[in-house]
Amino acid sequence: MADPTTQDVVDLLTTDHHEVLDLLQEIKTSTVPDRRRELADVVIGELVRHSVAEEMFVYPAMRRHLPDGDAAVEHDVGEHKELESLMKRWESLDGDSPDFDEVLAQLEEVLRDHVQDEESEQFPQLRAHIRADKLVELAAKVETAKKLAPTRPHPSAPHSELFHKTIGPGVGMVDRLRDKLTGRQTG
Numbered sequence: 001m002a003d004p005t006t007q008d009v010v011d012l013l014t015t016d017h018h019e020v021l022d023l024l025q026e027i028k029t030s031t032v033p034d035r036r037r038e039l040a041d042v043v044i045g046e047l048v049r050h051s052v053a054e055e056m057f058v059y060p061a062m063r064r065h066l067p068d069g070d071a072a073v074e075h076d077v078g079e080h081k082e083l084e085s086l087m088k089r090w091e092s093l094d095g096d097s098p099d100f101d102e103v104l105a106q107l108e109e110v111l112r113d114h115v116q117d118e119e120s121e122q123f124p125q126l127r128a129h130i131r132a133d134k135l136v137e138l139a140a141k142v143e144t145a146k147k148l149a150p151t152r153p154h155p156s157a158p159h160s161e162l163f164h165k166t167i168g169p170g171v172g173m174v175d176r177l178r179d180k181l182t183g184r185q186t187g
């Protein structure tokens, strides 16, 4: 694991990507519906936090410093929206329903493509155009932003209760989590 005091924002976001992709594999290999549902909630929690933190701190830096920053951000935000609408469908599906697997497959496809774009194009450009110490500062900001919503409900840990009480799981989890992170008010 990278040293948290010196890891930069690219290390941090890349680790997030691969944790979520690993969770998707775990869901695919599990045959226990409740376990699959529980892991899906973890994926949703992690992915919304990751995307919101990117939109708050990383994408604005891309707009400012990358040669084609605006176009890259518009493309990436479009993919976040696709992921979000898939997660909104996914959050209400049982772990043994055929729709659950269909959404899972679509989510994985969009996410792999998105991760590929960020890691092969935008992240190397961030490192090329932004000073190393600034990228470490950005990592700290992303970490803090992610903490604005309660701890993820990791199924191997029993302390997911706070998360479940305040955020989810269930219908509306994606929106409620995003609202919590951005401070957005819903009527």
Ligand SMILES: [Fe+2]
Residues within 6 Å of the ligand: 013, 017, 050, 054, 115, 118
């Ligand atoms: Fe990302």
Ligand SMILES: [Fe+2]
Residues within 6 Å of the ligand: 051, 054, 076, 080, 114, 118
């Ligand atoms: Fe992203």
